[in-house]
Amino acid sequence: MDIIKELEEAKKMDASFENILGSMCTMPHKIAIKAYEMFIETNLGDYELFKGTKWIEDKAIKWVAKFMHAPPSYAGLLTSGGTESNITALWIFKKLGKKREVLVPKQAHFSFMKASSILDLKLNVVDSKYFMKGKDVRKKISGKTACVVAIAGNTPFGYIDEIEEIAEICNDENVFLHVDAAFGGFIAPFVSKKIFDFRAKISSLCIDAHKMGMACIPCGFLLLRNKEWIEEIKVKSRCTHTKFQAGLLGTRPGASAASAYAVMNYLGYKGYEKIAKECMENTEYLAILLDKNGIDYFDYELNLIAIRSNKAVDVAKKLADMKWFVGIDEENKIIRIVLMPHVRKDIIDKFVTDLRKVI
Ligand SMILES: Cc1ncc(COP(=O)(O)O)c(C=O)c1O
The missing domain is CATH 3.90.1150.10 (Aspartate Aminotransferase, domain 1)
Structure with missing residues:
Protein backbone atom coordinates (compact mmCIF):
# COMPACT_ATOMS: atom_id res chain seq x y z
CA MET A 1 0.00 0.00 0.00
CA PRO A 28 -4.93 24.62 16.65
CA HIS A 29 -5.46 28.08 15.14
CA LYS A 30 -4.51 28.22 11.42
CA ILE A 31 -1.70 30.71 12.07
CA ALA A 32 -0.28 28.30 14.66
CA ILE A 33 -0.24 25.49 12.09
CA LYS A 34 1.47 27.71 9.50
CA ALA A 35 4.18 28.78 11.98
CA TYR A 36 4.66 25.17 13.12
CA GLU A 37 5.27 24.06 9.54
CA MET A 38 7.76 26.91 8.98
CA PHE A 39 9.92 25.78 11.92
CA ILE A 40 9.34 22.03 11.60
CA GLU A 41 13.04 21.02 11.56
CA THR A 42 14.32 23.26 14.34
CA ASN A 43 15.69 21.94 17.62
CA LEU A 44 15.68 24.10 20.74
CA GLY A 45 17.85 21.53 22.50
CA ASP A 46 20.61 22.90 20.31
CA TYR A 47 19.69 26.57 20.44
CA GLU A 48 23.15 27.79 19.40
CA LEU A 49 22.35 26.44 15.93
CA PHE A 50 18.85 27.88 15.83
CA LYS A 51 19.38 31.41 17.09
CA GLY A 52 16.28 32.76 15.35
CA THR A 53 14.10 30.04 16.84
CA LYS A 54 15.61 30.69 20.28
CA TRP A 55 14.79 34.38 19.82
CA ILE A 56 11.18 33.42 19.07
CA GLU A 57 11.11 31.13 22.11
CA ASP A 58 12.34 33.98 24.35
CA LYS A 59 9.68 36.29 22.93
CA ALA A 60 6.95 33.68 23.50
CA ILE A 61 8.11 33.22 27.11
CA LYS A 62 8.12 37.00 27.57
CA TRP A 63 4.57 37.23 26.24
CA VAL A 64 3.34 34.60 28.67
CA ALA A 65 5.29 36.16 31.57
CA LYS A 66 3.60 39.52 30.96
CA PHE A 67 0.20 37.85 30.63
CA MET A 68 0.73 36.11 34.00
CA HIS A 69 2.16 39.27 35.67
CA ALA A 70 5.56 37.69 36.38
CA PRO A 71 8.00 40.01 38.22
CA PRO A 72 11.21 41.25 36.46
CA SER A 73 13.20 38.55 38.30
CA TYR A 74 11.32 35.75 36.47
CA ALA A 75 12.65 32.85 34.41
CA GLY A 76 10.63 30.85 31.91
CA LEU A 77 10.86 27.51 30.15
CA LEU A 78 8.96 26.33 27.12
CA THR A 79 7.87 22.75 27.79
CA SER A 80 5.91 19.97 26.14
CA GLY A 81 2.90 20.73 28.35
CA GLY A 82 1.49 20.57 31.85
CA THR A 83 3.03 17.23 32.76
CA GLU A 84 6.59 18.31 31.98
CA SER A 85 6.04 21.71 33.62
CA ASN A 86 4.67 20.16 36.82
CA ILE A 87 7.50 17.62 37.07
CA THR A 88 10.09 20.33 36.44
CA ALA A 89 8.64 22.67 39.08
CA LEU A 90 8.73 19.93 41.71
CA TRP A 91 12.25 18.94 40.61
CA ILE A 92 13.43 22.52 41.22
CA PHE A 93 11.64 22.91 44.56
CA LYS A 94 12.90 19.56 45.83
CA LYS A 95 16.46 20.65 45.06
CA LEU A 96 16.02 24.13 46.53
CA GLY A 97 14.19 23.12 49.70
CA LYS A 98 15.83 19.72 50.26
CA LYS A 99 12.50 18.33 51.52
CA ARG A 100 10.37 15.48 50.21
CA GLU A 101 6.75 16.21 50.97
CA VAL A 102 4.35 17.95 48.58
CA LEU A 103 0.82 19.07 49.45
CA VAL A 104 -1.56 18.51 46.55
CA PRO A 105 -5.29 19.11 46.11
CA LYS A 106 -7.62 16.10 45.92
CA GLN A 107 -8.36 17.00 42.32
CA ALA A 108 -4.71 17.33 41.24
CA HIS A 109 -3.78 16.07 37.78
CA PHE A 110 -2.08 12.65 37.66
CA SER A 111 1.13 14.29 36.41
CA PHE A 112 1.91 14.88 40.10
CA MET A 113 1.87 11.11 40.62
CA LYS A 114 4.50 10.85 37.89
CA ALA A 115 6.51 13.62 39.54
CA SER A 116 6.27 11.80 42.87
CA SER A 117 7.46 8.53 41.32
CA ILE A 118 10.34 10.08 39.37
CA LEU A 119 11.51 12.41 42.13
CA ASP A 120 10.74 10.15 45.08
CA LEU A 121 8.44 12.74 46.64
CA LYS A 122 5.61 11.99 49.07
CA LEU A 123 2.27 13.45 48.00
CA ASN A 124 0.15 14.55 50.93
CA VAL A 125 -3.43 15.11 49.78
CA VAL A 126 -5.23 18.12 51.27
CA ASP A 127 -8.74 17.31 52.53
CA SER A 128 -10.79 19.93 50.59
CA LYS A 129 -13.30 18.14 48.38
CA TYR A 130 -13.77 19.80 44.99
CA PHE A 131 -11.28 22.67 45.14
CA MET A 132 -8.52 23.40 47.64
CA LYS A 133 -9.26 25.79 50.49
CA GLY A 134 -6.76 27.89 52.42
CA LYS A 135 -7.97 26.64 55.80
CA ASP A 136 -7.28 23.01 54.82
CA VAL A 137 -3.78 23.87 53.58
CA ARG A 138 -3.07 25.61 56.88
CA LYS A 139 -3.97 22.41 58.75
CA LYS A 140 -1.65 20.21 56.65
CA ILE A 141 1.40 22.40 55.99
CA SER A 142 4.43 21.55 58.13
CA GLY A 143 8.21 21.81 58.40
CA LYS A 144 8.44 18.80 56.07
CA THR A 145 6.56 20.51 53.22
CA ALA A 146 8.79 21.16 50.20
CA CYS A 147 6.06 22.68 48.10
CA VAL A 148 2.30 23.21 47.85
CA VAL A 149 0.49 22.70 44.55
CA ALA A 150 -2.66 24.69 43.75
CA ILE A 151 -4.74 24.54 40.58
CA ALA A 152 -6.36 27.18 38.41
CA GLY A 153 -8.90 25.10 36.52
CA ASN A 154 -8.79 21.57 37.88
CA THR A 155 -9.14 18.63 35.51
CA PRO A 156 -12.43 17.14 36.78
CA PHE A 157 -14.46 20.33 37.46
CA GLY A 158 -12.52 23.31 36.07
CA TYR A 159 -12.53 24.87 39.57
CA ILE A 160 -9.92 27.35 40.80
CA ASP A 161 -8.37 26.73 44.24
CA GLU A 162 -8.22 29.54 46.85
CA ILE A 163 -4.88 30.60 45.44
CA GLU A 164 -4.51 34.10 46.93
CA GLU A 165 -5.19 32.78 50.42
CA ILE A 166 -2.98 29.71 49.94
CA ALA A 167 -0.17 31.96 48.65
CA GLU A 168 -0.32 34.02 51.86
CA ILE A 169 -0.06 30.85 53.94
CA CYS A 170 2.89 29.53 51.90
CA ASN A 171 4.59 32.90 52.16
CA ASP A 172 4.14 32.94 55.95
CA GLU A 173 5.46 29.38 56.22
CA ASN A 174 8.32 29.92 53.74
CA VAL A 175 7.10 27.11 51.47
CA PHE A 176 7.12 27.17 47.65
CA LEU A 177 3.76 27.37 45.89
CA HIS A 178 3.38 25.97 42.37
CA VAL A 179 0.20 26.89 40.46
CA ASP A 180 -1.00 24.47 37.80
CA ALA A 181 -2.85 26.70 35.34
CA ALA A 182 -2.28 24.28 32.46
CA PHE A 183 -5.97 24.40 31.59
CA GLY A 184 -7.22 27.62 33.20
CA GLY A 185 -4.34 29.93 32.31
CA PHE A 186 -5.65 31.04 28.93
CA ILE A 187 -9.31 31.41 29.95
CA ALA A 188 -9.57 32.37 33.64
CA PRO A 189 -8.07 35.88 33.16
CA PHE A 190 -11.02 36.74 30.88
CA VAL A 191 -13.94 35.13 32.69
CA SER A 192 -13.03 35.02 36.39
CA LYS A 193 -12.16 37.72 38.91
CA LYS A 194 -9.96 35.34 40.93
CA ILE A 195 -6.25 36.08 41.06
CA PHE A 196 -4.14 32.99 40.45
CA ASP A 197 -1.00 34.37 38.78
CA PHE A 198 2.12 36.21 40.05
CA ARG A 199 0.02 39.05 41.51
CA ALA A 200 -0.48 36.52 44.32
CA LYS A 201 2.60 35.40 46.26
CA ILE A 202 3.12 32.26 44.19
CA SER A 203 6.53 30.76 43.33
CA SER A 204 5.85 29.23 39.92
CA LEU A 205 3.08 28.68 37.41
CA CYS A 206 2.46 26.47 34.42
CA ILE A 207 0.17 27.35 31.54
CA ASP A 208 -0.46 25.34 28.38
CA ALA A 209 -0.57 26.95 24.97
CA HIS A 210 -1.74 23.65 23.45
CA LYS A 211 -4.96 23.77 25.46
CA MET A 212 -6.93 27.07 25.50
CA GLY A 213 -3.91 28.86 23.95
CA MET A 214 -4.82 27.39 20.51
CA ALA A 215 -1.19 26.50 19.65
CA CYS A 216 0.00 23.17 18.24
CA ILE A 217 0.83 20.21 20.48
CA PRO A 218 3.27 20.04 22.31
CA CYS A 219 3.48 23.42 24.00
CA GLY A 220 3.37 24.59 27.59
CA PHE A 221 5.23 27.13 29.69
CA LEU A 222 6.70 27.04 33.17
CA LEU A 223 7.40 30.39 34.84
CA LEU A 224 9.50 30.78 37.99
CA ARG A 225 9.47 33.83 40.25
CA ASN A 226 13.28 33.86 40.57
CA LYS A 227 15.63 33.27 37.64
CA GLU A 228 18.34 31.90 39.95
CA TRP A 229 16.19 28.84 40.69
CA ILE A 230 16.80 27.56 37.17
CA GLU A 231 20.47 27.01 38.07
CA GLU A 232 19.34 24.01 40.16
CA ILE A 233 18.53 21.98 37.05
CA LYS A 234 21.18 23.26 34.65
CA VAL A 235 23.52 20.65 33.19
CA LYS A 236 26.51 20.93 30.89
CA SER A 237 25.59 19.54 27.47
CA ARG A 238 28.51 17.74 25.90
CA CYS A 239 28.52 16.81 22.22
CA THR A 240 26.02 19.47 21.13
CA HIS A 241 26.74 22.96 19.83
CA THR A 242 25.09 24.26 22.97
CA LYS A 243 26.90 24.35 26.29
CA PHE A 244 24.08 24.12 28.81
CA GLN A 245 20.56 22.81 29.02
CA ALA A 246 17.99 23.31 31.76
CA GLY A 247 14.88 21.15 31.58
CA LEU A 248 13.75 17.57 31.19
CA LEU A 249 13.94 17.22 27.43
CA GLY A 250 17.03 17.22 25.24
CA THR A 251 15.88 17.71 21.68
CA ARG A 252 12.90 20.09 21.75
CA PRO A 253 10.62 21.27 18.94
CA GLY A 254 11.29 24.87 17.93
CA ALA A 255 8.07 24.56 15.92
CA SER A 256 6.15 24.68 19.22
CA ALA A 257 7.71 28.04 20.11
CA ALA A 258 6.93 29.45 16.67
CA SER A 259 3.37 28.14 16.78
CA ALA A 260 2.68 29.61 20.23
CA TYR A 261 4.31 32.94 19.48
CA ALA A 262 2.41 33.28 16.20
CA VAL A 263 -1.00 32.60 17.68
CA MET A 264 -0.41 34.72 20.79
CA ASN A 265 0.51 37.69 18.62
CA TYR A 266 -2.18 37.09 16.05
CA LEU A 267 -4.96 36.86 18.61
C1 LIG B 1 -4.82 20.80 35.43
C2 LIG B 1 -3.93 20.02 34.50
N1 LIG B 1 -2.61 20.00 34.71
C3 LIG B 1 -1.76 19.33 33.93
C4 LIG B 1 -2.23 18.61 32.84
C5 LIG B 1 -1.27 17.85 31.99
O1 LIG B 1 -1.11 18.46 30.76
P1 LIG B 1 -0.43 17.68 29.54
O2 LIG B 1 -1.36 16.56 29.20
O3 LIG B 1 -0.37 18.74 28.49
O4 LIG B 1 0.88 17.22 29.96
C6 LIG B 1 -3.61 18.59 32.57
C7 LIG B 1 -4.13 17.85 31.44
O5 LIG B 1 -5.29 17.78 31.17
C8 LIG B 1 -4.48 19.31 33.43
O6 LIG B 1 -5.81 19.30 33.25
Whole structure:
Protein backbone atom coordinates (compact mmCIF):
# COMPACT_ATOMS: atom_id res chain seq x y z
CA MET A 1 0.00 0.00 0.00
CA ASP A 2 1.16 3.52 -0.77
CA ILE A 3 2.40 5.07 2.51
CA ILE A 4 0.19 8.14 2.21
CA LYS A 5 -2.86 5.92 1.71
CA GLU A 6 -1.81 3.95 4.79
CA LEU A 7 -1.54 7.17 6.79
CA GLU A 8 -4.94 8.28 5.54
CA GLU A 9 -6.44 4.96 6.61
CA ALA A 10 -4.90 5.34 10.07
CA LYS A 11 -6.20 8.89 10.37
CA LYS A 12 -9.73 7.64 9.66
CA MET A 13 -9.52 5.59 12.87
CA ASP A 14 -8.95 8.78 14.92
CA ALA A 15 -11.84 10.56 16.58
CA SER A 16 -12.76 13.87 14.99
CA PHE A 17 -13.04 17.14 16.91
CA GLU A 18 -16.71 17.16 15.84
CA ASN A 19 -17.15 14.37 18.41
CA ILE A 20 -14.48 15.07 21.04
CA LEU A 21 -16.13 16.57 24.11
CA GLY A 22 -13.83 15.48 26.93
CA SER A 23 -10.45 16.82 25.84
CA MET A 24 -8.63 19.95 26.97
CA CYS A 25 -6.97 20.19 23.55
CA THR A 26 -8.56 21.63 20.45
CA MET A 27 -7.92 22.24 16.77
CA PRO A 28 -4.93 24.62 16.65
CA HIS A 29 -5.46 28.08 15.14
CA LYS A 30 -4.51 28.22 11.42
CA ILE A 31 -1.70 30.71 12.07
CA ALA A 32 -0.28 28.30 14.66
CA ILE A 33 -0.24 25.49 12.09
CA LYS A 34 1.47 27.71 9.50
CA ALA A 35 4.18 28.78 11.98
CA TYR A 36 4.66 25.17 13.12
CA GLU A 37 5.27 24.06 9.54
CA MET A 38 7.76 26.91 8.98
CA PHE A 39 9.92 25.78 11.92
CA ILE A 40 9.34 22.03 11.60
CA GLU A 41 13.04 21.02 11.56
CA THR A 42 14.32 23.26 14.34
CA ASN A 43 15.69 21.94 17.62
CA LEU A 44 15.68 24.10 20.74
CA GLY A 45 17.85 21.53 22.50
CA ASP A 46 20.61 22.90 20.31
CA TYR A 47 19.69 26.57 20.44
CA GLU A 48 23.15 27.79 19.40
CA LEU A 49 22.35 26.44 15.93
CA PHE A 50 18.85 27.88 15.83
CA LYS A 51 19.38 31.41 17.09
CA GLY A 52 16.28 32.76 15.35
CA THR A 53 14.10 30.04 16.84
CA LYS A 54 15.61 30.69 20.28
CA TRP A 55 14.79 34.38 19.82
CA ILE A 56 11.18 33.42 19.07
CA GLU A 57 11.11 31.13 22.11
CA ASP A 58 12.34 33.98 24.35
CA LYS A 59 9.68 36.29 22.93
CA ALA A 60 6.95 33.68 23.50
CA ILE A 61 8.11 33.22 27.11
CA LYS A 62 8.12 37.00 27.57
CA TRP A 63 4.57 37.23 26.24
CA VAL A 64 3.34 34.60 28.67
CA ALA A 65 5.29 36.16 31.57
CA LYS A 66 3.60 39.52 30.96
CA PHE A 67 0.20 37.85 30.63
CA MET A 68 0.73 36.11 34.00
CA HIS A 69 2.16 39.27 35.67
CA ALA A 70 5.56 37.69 36.38
CA PRO A 71 8.00 40.01 38.22
CA PRO A 72 11.21 41.25 36.46
CA SER A 73 13.20 38.55 38.30
CA TYR A 74 11.32 35.75 36.47
CA ALA A 75 12.65 32.85 34.41
CA GLY A 76 10.63 30.85 31.91
CA LEU A 77 10.86 27.51 30.15
CA LEU A 78 8.96 26.33 27.12
CA THR A 79 7.87 22.75 27.79
CA SER A 80 5.91 19.97 26.14
CA GLY A 81 2.90 20.73 28.35
CA GLY A 82 1.49 20.57 31.85
CA THR A 83 3.03 17.23 32.76
CA GLU A 84 6.59 18.31 31.98
CA SER A 85 6.04 21.71 33.62
CA ASN A 86 4.67 20.16 36.82
CA ILE A 87 7.50 17.62 37.07
CA THR A 88 10.09 20.33 36.44
CA ALA A 89 8.64 22.67 39.08
CA LEU A 90 8.73 19.93 41.71
CA TRP A 91 12.25 18.94 40.61
CA ILE A 92 13.43 22.52 41.22
CA PHE A 93 11.64 22.91 44.56
CA LYS A 94 12.90 19.56 45.83
CA LYS A 95 16.46 20.65 45.06
CA LEU A 96 16.02 24.13 46.53
CA GLY A 97 14.19 23.12 49.70
CA LYS A 98 15.83 19.72 50.26
CA LYS A 99 12.50 18.33 51.52
CA ARG A 100 10.37 15.48 50.21
CA GLU A 101 6.75 16.21 50.97
CA VAL A 102 4.35 17.95 48.58
CA LEU A 103 0.82 19.07 49.45
CA VAL A 104 -1.56 18.51 46.55
CA PRO A 105 -5.29 19.11 46.11
CA LYS A 106 -7.62 16.10 45.92
CA GLN A 107 -8.36 17.00 42.32
CA ALA A 108 -4.71 17.33 41.24
CA HIS A 109 -3.78 16.07 37.78
CA PHE A 110 -2.08 12.65 37.66
CA SER A 111 1.13 14.29 36.41
CA PHE A 112 1.91 14.88 40.10
CA MET A 113 1.87 11.11 40.62
CA LYS A 114 4.50 10.85 37.89
CA ALA A 115 6.51 13.62 39.54
CA SER A 116 6.27 11.80 42.87
CA SER A 117 7.46 8.53 41.32
CA ILE A 118 10.34 10.08 39.37
CA LEU A 119 11.51 12.41 42.13
CA ASP A 120 10.74 10.15 45.08
CA LEU A 121 8.44 12.74 46.64
CA LYS A 122 5.61 11.99 49.07
CA LEU A 123 2.27 13.45 48.00
CA ASN A 124 0.15 14.55 50.93
CA VAL A 125 -3.43 15.11 49.78
CA VAL A 126 -5.23 18.12 51.27
CA ASP A 127 -8.74 17.31 52.53
CA SER A 128 -10.79 19.93 50.59
CA LYS A 129 -13.30 18.14 48.38
CA TYR A 130 -13.77 19.80 44.99
CA PHE A 131 -11.28 22.67 45.14
CA MET A 132 -8.52 23.40 47.64
CA LYS A 133 -9.26 25.79 50.49
CA GLY A 134 -6.76 27.89 52.42
CA LYS A 135 -7.97 26.64 55.80
CA ASP A 136 -7.28 23.01 54.82
CA VAL A 137 -3.78 23.87 53.58
CA ARG A 138 -3.07 25.61 56.88
CA LYS A 139 -3.97 22.41 58.75
CA LYS A 140 -1.65 20.21 56.65
CA ILE A 141 1.40 22.40 55.99
CA SER A 142 4.43 21.55 58.13
CA GLY A 143 8.21 21.81 58.40
CA LYS A 144 8.44 18.80 56.07
CA THR A 145 6.56 20.51 53.22
CA ALA A 146 8.79 21.16 50.20
CA CYS A 147 6.06 22.68 48.10
CA VAL A 148 2.30 23.21 47.85
CA VAL A 149 0.49 22.70 44.55
CA ALA A 150 -2.66 24.69 43.75
CA ILE A 151 -4.74 24.54 40.58
CA ALA A 152 -6.36 27.18 38.41
CA GLY A 153 -8.90 25.10 36.52
CA ASN A 154 -8.79 21.57 37.88
CA THR A 155 -9.14 18.63 35.51
CA PRO A 156 -12.43 17.14 36.78
CA PHE A 157 -14.46 20.33 37.46
CA GLY A 158 -12.52 23.31 36.07
CA TYR A 159 -12.53 24.87 39.57
CA ILE A 160 -9.92 27.35 40.80
CA ASP A 161 -8.37 26.73 44.24
CA GLU A 162 -8.22 29.54 46.85
CA ILE A 163 -4.88 30.60 45.44
CA GLU A 164 -4.51 34.10 46.93
CA GLU A 165 -5.19 32.78 50.42
CA ILE A 166 -2.98 29.71 49.94
CA ALA A 167 -0.17 31.96 48.65
CA GLU A 168 -0.32 34.02 51.86
CA ILE A 169 -0.06 30.85 53.94
CA CYS A 170 2.89 29.53 51.90
CA ASN A 171 4.59 32.90 52.16
CA ASP A 172 4.14 32.94 55.95
CA GLU A 173 5.46 29.38 56.22
CA ASN A 174 8.32 29.92 53.74
CA VAL A 175 7.10 27.11 51.47
CA PHE A 176 7.12 27.17 47.65
CA LEU A 177 3.76 27.37 45.89
CA HIS A 178 3.38 25.97 42.37
CA VAL A 179 0.20 26.89 40.46
CA ASP A 180 -1.00 24.47 37.80
CA ALA A 181 -2.85 26.70 35.34
CA ALA A 182 -2.28 24.28 32.46
CA PHE A 183 -5.97 24.40 31.59
CA GLY A 184 -7.22 27.62 33.20
CA GLY A 185 -4.34 29.93 32.31
CA PHE A 186 -5.65 31.04 28.93
CA ILE A 187 -9.31 31.41 29.95
CA ALA A 188 -9.57 32.37 33.64
CA PRO A 189 -8.07 35.88 33.16
CA PHE A 190 -11.02 36.74 30.88
CA VAL A 191 -13.94 35.13 32.69
CA SER A 192 -13.03 35.02 36.39
CA LYS A 193 -12.16 37.72 38.91
CA LYS A 194 -9.96 35.34 40.93
CA ILE A 195 -6.25 36.08 41.06
CA PHE A 196 -4.14 32.99 40.45
CA ASP A 197 -1.00 34.37 38.78
CA PHE A 198 2.12 36.21 40.05
CA ARG A 199 0.02 39.05 41.51
CA ALA A 200 -0.48 36.52 44.32
CA LYS A 201 2.60 35.40 46.26
CA ILE A 202 3.12 32.26 44.19
CA SER A 203 6.53 30.76 43.33
CA SER A 204 5.85 29.23 39.92
CA LEU A 205 3.08 28.68 37.41
CA CYS A 206 2.46 26.47 34.42
CA ILE A 207 0.17 27.35 31.54
CA ASP A 208 -0.46 25.34 28.38
CA ALA A 209 -0.57 26.95 24.97
CA HIS A 210 -1.74 23.65 23.45
CA LYS A 211 -4.96 23.77 25.46
CA MET A 212 -6.93 27.07 25.50
CA GLY A 213 -3.91 28.86 23.95
CA MET A 214 -4.82 27.39 20.51
CA ALA A 215 -1.19 26.50 19.65
CA CYS A 216 0.00 23.17 18.24
CA ILE A 217 0.83 20.21 20.48
CA PRO A 218 3.27 20.04 22.31
CA CYS A 219 3.48 23.42 24.00
CA GLY A 220 3.37 24.59 27.59
CA PHE A 221 5.23 27.13 29.69
CA LEU A 222 6.70 27.04 33.17
CA LEU A 223 7.40 30.39 34.84
CA LEU A 224 9.50 30.78 37.99
CA ARG A 225 9.47 33.83 40.25
CA ASN A 226 13.28 33.86 40.57
CA LYS A 227 15.63 33.27 37.64
CA GLU A 228 18.34 31.90 39.95
CA TRP A 229 16.19 28.84 40.69
CA ILE A 230 16.80 27.56 37.17
CA GLU A 231 20.47 27.01 38.07
CA GLU A 232 19.34 24.01 40.16
CA ILE A 233 18.53 21.98 37.05
CA LYS A 234 21.18 23.26 34.65
CA VAL A 235 23.52 20.65 33.19
CA LYS A 236 26.51 20.93 30.89
CA SER A 237 25.59 19.54 27.47
CA ARG A 238 28.51 17.74 25.90
CA CYS A 239 28.52 16.81 22.22
CA THR A 240 26.02 19.47 21.13
CA HIS A 241 26.74 22.96 19.83
CA THR A 242 25.09 24.26 22.97
CA LYS A 243 26.90 24.35 26.29
CA PHE A 244 24.08 24.12 28.81
CA GLN A 245 20.56 22.81 29.02
CA ALA A 246 17.99 23.31 31.76
CA GLY A 247 14.88 21.15 31.58
CA LEU A 248 13.75 17.57 31.19
CA LEU A 249 13.94 17.22 27.43
CA GLY A 250 17.03 17.22 25.24
CA THR A 251 15.88 17.71 21.68
CA ARG A 252 12.90 20.09 21.75
CA PRO A 253 10.62 21.27 18.94
CA GLY A 254 11.29 24.87 17.93
CA ALA A 255 8.07 24.56 15.92
CA SER A 256 6.15 24.68 19.22
CA ALA A 257 7.71 28.04 20.11
CA ALA A 258 6.93 29.45 16.67
CA SER A 259 3.37 28.14 16.78
CA ALA A 260 2.68 29.61 20.23
CA TYR A 261 4.31 32.94 19.48
CA ALA A 262 2.41 33.28 16.20
CA VAL A 263 -1.00 32.60 17.68
CA MET A 264 -0.41 34.72 20.79
CA ASN A 265 0.51 37.69 18.62
CA TYR A 266 -2.18 37.09 16.05
CA LEU A 267 -4.96 36.86 18.61
CA GLY A 268 -3.61 39.14 21.35
CA TYR A 269 -5.52 39.53 24.64
CA LYS A 270 -8.62 40.72 22.72
CA GLY A 271 -8.66 37.62 20.50
CA TYR A 272 -8.26 35.27 23.45
CA GLU A 273 -10.95 37.14 25.35
CA LYS A 274 -13.38 36.67 22.45
CA ILE A 275 -12.67 32.92 22.35
CA ALA A 276 -12.99 32.66 26.14
CA LYS A 277 -16.35 34.45 26.15
CA GLU A 278 -17.65 32.25 23.30
CA CYS A 279 -16.61 29.11 25.21
CA MET A 280 -18.41 30.36 28.33
CA GLU A 281 -21.51 31.18 26.26
CA ASN A 282 -21.50 27.62 24.94
CA THR A 283 -20.99 26.29 28.47
CA GLU A 284 -24.08 28.19 29.58
CA TYR A 285 -25.94 26.90 26.52
CA LEU A 286 -25.13 23.30 27.49
CA ALA A 287 -26.16 23.98 31.11
CA ILE A 288 -29.56 25.32 29.97
CA LEU A 289 -30.13 22.25 27.77
CA LEU A 290 -29.18 19.92 30.64
CA ASP A 291 -31.62 21.79 32.91
CA LYS A 292 -34.40 21.43 30.33
CA ASN A 293 -33.75 17.69 30.18
CA GLY A 294 -33.51 17.20 33.94
CA ILE A 295 -29.85 16.14 33.77
CA ASP A 296 -27.94 16.94 36.94
CA TYR A 297 -24.52 18.62 36.91
CA PHE A 298 -22.10 20.45 39.20
CA ASP A 299 -21.95 24.25 39.15
CA TYR A 300 -19.37 25.38 36.63
CA GLU A 301 -16.68 28.03 36.93
CA LEU A 302 -14.80 27.76 33.63
CA ASN A 303 -15.73 26.08 30.33
CA LEU A 304 -16.17 22.60 31.80
CA ILE A 305 -19.35 20.92 32.96
CA ALA A 306 -19.21 17.84 35.19
CA ILE A 307 -22.42 15.87 34.73
CA ARG A 308 -23.36 13.74 37.74
CA SER A 309 -23.69 10.04 37.00
CA ASN A 310 -23.44 6.93 39.19
CA LYS A 311 -22.81 4.88 36.07
CA ALA A 312 -20.33 7.20 34.33
CA VAL A 313 -18.35 4.35 32.70
CA ASP A 314 -21.47 2.70 31.32
CA VAL A 315 -22.90 5.97 29.99
CA ALA A 316 -19.55 6.96 28.44
CA LYS A 317 -19.33 3.58 26.73
CA LYS A 318 -22.81 3.98 25.24
CA LEU A 319 -21.89 7.50 24.13
CA ALA A 320 -18.69 6.20 22.53
CA ASP A 321 -20.81 3.71 20.55
CA MET A 322 -22.61 6.79 19.19
CA LYS A 323 -19.19 8.38 18.50
CA TRP A 324 -19.26 10.88 21.38
CA PHE A 325 -16.02 10.97 23.36
CA VAL A 326 -16.49 12.39 26.85
CA GLY A 327 -14.24 12.46 29.91
CA ILE A 328 -14.98 10.01 32.72
CA ASP A 329 -14.05 10.35 36.39
CA GLU A 330 -15.28 7.30 38.31
CA GLU A 331 -14.05 8.59 41.65
CA ASN A 332 -16.07 11.82 41.40
CA LYS A 333 -18.91 10.01 39.59
CA ILE A 334 -18.93 12.46 36.72
CA ILE A 335 -18.86 12.74 32.97
CA ARG A 336 -16.75 15.71 31.93
CA ILE A 337 -17.67 17.92 29.02
CA VAL A 338 -14.99 20.47 28.15
CA LEU A 339 -16.40 23.28 26.06
CA MET A 340 -13.27 23.87 23.99
CA PRO A 341 -13.40 26.27 21.02
CA HIS A 342 -14.28 23.43 18.61
CA VAL A 343 -17.46 22.53 20.57
CA ARG A 344 -20.12 24.60 18.82
CA LYS A 345 -23.82 24.95 19.66
CA ASP A 346 -24.96 22.60 16.85
CA ILE A 347 -22.64 19.91 18.26
CA ILE A 348 -24.06 20.51 21.77
CA ASP A 349 -27.63 20.11 20.42
CA LYS A 350 -26.83 16.76 18.80
CA PHE A 351 -24.91 15.55 21.85
CA VAL A 352 -27.70 16.32 24.34
CA THR A 353 -30.24 14.56 22.12
CA ASP A 354 -28.08 11.40 22.31
CA LEU A 355 -27.16 11.86 25.99
CA ARG A 356 -30.86 11.86 26.91
CA LYS A 357 -31.16 8.36 25.47
CA VAL A 358 -28.41 6.81 27.61
CA ILE A 359 -28.25 8.64 30.94
C1 LIG B 1 -4.82 20.80 35.43
C2 LIG B 1 -3.93 20.02 34.50
N1 LIG B 1 -2.61 20.00 34.71
C3 LIG B 1 -1.76 19.33 33.93
C4 LIG B 1 -2.23 18.61 32.84
C5 LIG B 1 -1.27 17.85 31.99
O1 LIG B 1 -1.11 18.46 30.76
P1 LIG B 1 -0.43 17.68 29.54
O2 LIG B 1 -1.36 16.56 29.20
O3 LIG B 1 -0.37 18.74 28.49
O4 LIG B 1 0.88 17.22 29.96
C6 LIG B 1 -3.61 18.59 32.57
C7 LIG B 1 -4.13 17.85 31.44
O5 LIG B 1 -5.29 17.78 31.17
C8 LIG B 1 -4.48 19.31 33.43
O6 LIG B 1 -5.81 19.30 33.25
